[in-house]
Amino acid sequence: MAAALITGSARGIGAAIALRLAEDGFDIALNDISQEMFENNDIADKIKAKGVQCEIFICDVSDHAQCESTVKAVKARFGSIDVLVNNAGITRDGLMARMSEEQFDSVIAVNQKSVFNMTKFAGSVMMRQKSGRIINLSSVAGVYGNPGQINYSASKAAIIGMTKTVAKELGSRGITCNAVAPGFIKTPMTDKLTDAQREAMINQIAMKRYGEVEEIAGVVSFLASKDASYVTGQVIEISGGLMM
Numbered sequence: 534m535a536a537a538l539i540t541g542s543a544r545g546i547g548a549a550i551a552l553r554l555a556e557d558g559f560d561i562a563l564n565d566i567s568q569e570m571f572e573n574n575d576i577a578d579k580i581k582a583k584g585v586q587c588e589i590f591i592c593d594v595s596d597h598a599q600c601e602s603t604v605k606a607v608k609a610r611f612g613s614i615d616v617l618v619n620n621a622g623i624t625r626d627g628l629m630a631r632m633s634e635e636q637f638d639s640v641i642a643v644n645q646k647s648v649f650n651m652t653k654f655a656g657s658v659m660m661r662q663k664s665g666r667i668i669n670l671s672s673v674a675g676v677y678g679n680p681g682q683i684n685y686s687a688s689k690a691a692i693i694g695m696t697k698t699v700a701k702e703l704g705s706r707g708i709t710c711n712a713v714a715p716g717f718i719k720t721p722m723t724d725k726l727t728d729a730q731r732e733a734m735i736n737q738i739a740m741k742r743y744g745e746v747e748e749i750a751g752v753v754s755f756l757a758s759k760d761a762s763y764v765t766g767q768v769i770e771i772s773g774g775l776m777m
């Protein structure tokens with residue numbers, strides 16, 4: 534059985550991706566920053582109910598050494614790592630003039646450095662397997678920029694550069710690396726927006742609605758499937774037609 538590791542998968546888009554990849558038949562390695570994220574949370578039970586194996590691996594994805602030991606533990610538990618989804622992410626929004634160094638550095642560490650950390654270690658497992666799929670969560674903010682998000686948009690743009698570099702470095706080993714760039718998706722992250730911010734965003738979306746987490750999970754499922762075997766280095770926007 535093939536195994537998928539999804540970072541930041543206790544809730545939101547990551548949990549939806551984990552559930553969808555379980556439906557596709559993958560054993561699932563869940564990850565999040567703390568065990569508390571999985572308390573009062575039935576994601577692991579829902580995944581096991583699909584008939585696959587599931588285990589939780591707690592790790593701060595911004596920490597290089599923790600990522601190394603997590604990847605080792607996942608490989609030991611499941612025998613292979615066939616899909617890596619770099620999903621964990623945070624926002625610490627603020628206009629540039631008022632943004633602190635800590636706000637900037639923390640977002641770069643969690644959103645951007647984590648992709649290097651996890652891809653380096655899981656990628657080396659995949660190189661030995663001569664197969665693997667890596668799927669990174671970028672954002673429309675990384676493609677177009679977004680006021681109040683100089684830290685976040687920098688990290689999400691960097692993910693696009695890393696996706697293309699990894700696609701080029703690992704392609705000859707049968708490994709693909711792609712990114713998805715969601716627009717506005719209903720999750721705890723976007724629940725933080727004010728009604729006015731929400732209204733302003735919806736006006737710019739061709740489909741005049743927010744996306745659902747399952748609509749991200751479906752595209753990730755495709756990128757992890759046999760049908761996407763010749764797709765690599767691509768950034769797929771999933772935004773209902775925002776800023777075309």
Ligand code: NAI
Nearest residue numbers: 541545546565566593594620621622672715717718720722
């Ligand atoms: P969320 O906040 O609901 O979930 C993110 C998960 O990552 C949480 O469970 C959190 O605990 C975990 N996490 C945070 N820091 C971590 C760390 N250091 N180590 C391990 N886990 C950590 O967010 P959401 O909305 O589900 O976002 C998932 C991804 O999709 C993020 O990378 C986000 O930037 C991206 N995205 C989300 C959009 C949206 O509209 N919700 C739009 C575009 C991109």
